[in-house]
């Protein structure tokens with residue numbers, strides 16, 4: 049599904065290097081988790097995967113379903129089935145949430161050669177998805193993320209995930225800032241979306257999330273590299289011992 | 298007549314026409330049909346214009362960025378109301394679109410009694426020309442005009458002595474108008490003209506009215522100037538919802554001055570959607586004169602190419618527990634200018650007032666310019682006043698967000714630009730006015746060149 053080889057990347061503006069030779073392979077249907085200290089480059093990795101042009105890849109390769117996506121812009125990567133739930137979703141006043149979701153959904157249908165849906169058809173579909181993430185229908189009329197609470201923004205990301213049904217979903221700290229109930233709802237939604245053909249990359253600081261969404265592989269990321277990988281026990285170990293333990297091996 | 302370039306004084310005199318500018322005496326058109334109060338008002342405005350500097354100069358902060366010279370260089374004459382048949386039929390076609398609406402139609406500054414029709418409003422509501430008022434309404438008008446401040450800015454003064462016949466509208470106490478009233482100011486001519494509409498509206502106690510004002514130029518390529526004065530008086534618990542639409546041609550100019558005074562618990566909701574045009578200057582002075590009076594103003598200027606927009610708001614919070622909101626945005630294409638000046642004044646006794654002011658400008662091109670001049674003058678201590686301004690290009694982060702959901706770059710850009718503009722409509726309380734604003738914003742956006 050995803051194959052990252054020796055990825056080096058820096059901030060385009062000033063060449064500050066952030067990712068320093070990162071390798072990661074995710075097979076179809078697998079759930080991977082990345083844990084790592086603040087500033088280790090987790091969000092940078094996720095945004096580079098999504099196609100953020102403020103970063104530039106200086107070396108290495110990213111293959112998605114066997115093909116390089118380095119030349120694809122964010123739109124194409126999304127249409128190919130890659131999804132990022134942002135750590136800090138932006139607020140866009142003036143853009144209606146439901147209209148935006150329909151645009152995104154139709155863009156995907158069109159890309160797949162399917163017929164676009166009209167607002168009425170989409171509304172039914174959207175209501176189902178709202179129920180899945182336990183969001184009130186009033187969120188349809190709101191402006192995109194505008195004035196949403198931290199937890200509501202995170203739920204809105206999962207709503208988009210549910211609408212777009214990507215092949216690979218990267219969840220950048222979706223669990224941060226969620227209350228216990230929300231964490232359970234969001235996890236349940238993700239578990240429901242787990243399937244043979246769909247992979248997940250969870251970025252988190254909390255082992256607790258991994259009790260709800262059980263990962264196949266856990267990685268420790270320090271200083272722009274993956275320094276250790278293991279099964280879900282690694283997450284518990286990291287929780288107990290901190291990152292100095294892996295950074296020094 | 299091709300001669301030497303005219304001196305500035307000559308151009309100013311030419312602009313003022315029969316008033317032979319500073320040295321002259323005032324000859325008032327149709328003076329026999331005007332009542333003594335109006336005549337006196339016009340004379341005073343003329344004196345004030347003469348003694349207080351005449352046309353704005355570069356020393357006048359509120360006008361220094363406005364290209365007055367380009368207006369003076371245009372051989373404007375005062376617009377007349379008798380027009381050739383083809384212009385009249387253009388007007389009929391335009392007004393025909395409003396056949397299902399209550400409407401006041403001003404042609405070249407003067408209310409046209411035949412084209413105007415307010416039969417859809419409650420029967421007590423009346424709109425008449427100044428020259429057509431009964432004694433009671435004359436006294437009512439004088440009361441409103443006395444309570445307003447004397448004309449302050451140069452073009453407001455010019456209007457005040459130049460206008461031919463004003464319009465006075467009254468919504469009596471307790472009368473609530475469900476339907477919106479359309480006020481259309483049409484400038485029609487085959488040579489460069491200035492029109493001087495002058496409107497006064499009194500909203501009675503507990504009364505309410507929603508108004509859509511549209512400025513239209515039917516001058517096909519010929520420069521025009523609509524120099525309008527508005528005076529709105531909102532009585533106790535009265536409410537005025539107001540939408541000003543200026544979707545004007547390249548050659549048209551509008552200089553608007555509006556005064557709004559609001560008594561206790563009165564409410565003014567003003568919205569301004571401007572697109573295109575050459576020079577558009579909009580000055581609004583709001584006085585909150587009674588407790589719990591509120592003013593909520595929003596506006597968006599959409600400048601596809603070489604448009605010059607100036608918005609100047611003054612809000613006087615004169616009473617305790619008053620509230621005002623000013624939120625003005627602009628989208629600036631090539632060679633466009635937007636200036637927002639916002640003065641908030643809080644009187645010494647006006648405790649517990651709240652005022653928020655925000656100006657946001659979106660630059661689509663490096664050749665555009667945004668000027669933001671917020672000013673706070675606060676003489677009370679228990680107040681909350683905020684103001685802010687931002688000017689920038691489209692946010693990369695927002696674009697990434699939309700694109701990462703599969704939306705094409707161009708489409709995402711368009712969505713962000715329209716979202717930026719439409720946020721203004723989200724702040725319009727009256728649903729009808731909101732709908733009109735959205736329609737106008739949408740069609741204005743179609744004229745924008747998307748940035749690469």
Ligand SMILES: Nc1ncnc2c1ncn2[C@@H]1O[C@H](COP(=O)(O)OP(=O)(O)OP(=O)(O)O)[C@@H](O)[C@H]1O
Nearest residue numbers: 059066084085086087088089090091092093102135
């Ligand atoms: N656009 C940028 N400009 C400047 N510095 C940046 C930029 N993007 C990332 N960085 C820096 O790169 C480093 C990695 O940031 P990143 O957001 O990827 O960390 P993270 O692992 O996600 O941290 P956290 O756990 O706090 O979310 C940080 O030091 C950050 O300040």
Ligand SMILES: [Mg+2]
Nearest residue numbers: 090091092135
């Ligand atoms: Mg992060």
